[in-house]
Structures are given as structure tokens and as C-alpha cells.
Amino acid sequence: MRKYHTEAEWREARRKAAREFWERNKANPLQDINPASIAKFWSLVDKAGPDDCWEWLGSRFKTGYGRFGFAHRQWYAHRVSMTLHDPSWDRRLLVCHTCDNPPCVNPAHLFCGTVADNMRDKSRKGRNRCNTPPGADHPNAKLTTEQARTILNSDKPASFFVERYGIHKTLVSNIRRRVSWRHL
């Protein structure tokens, strides 16, 4: 890794890298995407009905989003789809899914938004952490409300409940420290 002698030097290098990144990206090589690449792109899409999700059939990023190789770079397939649909979209924005299906590239399911818009959208759909239901209603709940209350009110050692309920001792300690099941 390159060493910087002063903080100012390091800051300048970061500014330069950010500027270069933006210069490279605002050019948007996808604007010049050729018919062969467009055909290749759509050949990797399972175009269902106009209101259905169009699943990406090619390779995917670890996050589940489609990956499309073009102009020596890997692109998010849903962002490419947005570009083909509306070449003038502001590329600084996120392309979000109304369907919450990462491999979907149906332009009808995509919208541009800021990070804040995306958070609001997630929260509206109840996917935000703060909105996950507490206790036994939580999709990953390992205990019933009764069991959690027993742990909270008991002075038995954690190992007792680890064996009895088949849970990890961290969960016992989290319940007693009022980190989990705080609403009890």
C-alpha cells in the first residue's frame, strides 16, 4: 500500500481518487452500449409478464443482484436495465426495487432514489430493524414469551437454559441484560 507522509497529502489523494471515480462514471460507458450487448443483456433476462419480476439469469453478485460484464467492468444488471429504459437517469442515485427482489430487472419495478429514500422505503415495508416485531413474533425467535420470561425471572445459571431450550448462552445473557426481549 502507498504511504502518505502527511494527512494533507492523504486527503488530497483521496479527493483525487474520488474525482477520477466520478469523471469515469459520469461518462457512463453504458450510453454507448451497442446493439450486440443489448441483445446479450436481454438474453440473460427471463422476461415474464409486464407486471411480473424479470429475473436475471446470468451470474449474480453475492448480494443477489445480477451481474453484467460490459466494457471491461462488472455492472449491476438492474442499473443497466434502468439505463436502457431511461439513459438520462442521475447515476449518483440508487436504483431501488419496489418488489424487493434483487435479481429483478423489470424497469417497471425499479425507481431511482437517494439512500434516504431507500431507507424510508424499507421502513415502510417493515424491513427496518427498528420495525421488526419484538419477541416471539420475530421471525427468528428461538423462544416463546413464557420461556423468555422464565429466563428473565430465574436465578438459575445460563447453562441450565442452554440445555433446556437448546439456545446459546449469549441469548440468556442478552435477556438478563435487557438487550433481547426488552418489552417483557
Ligand SMILES: [Zn+2]
Ligand atoms: Zn420485480
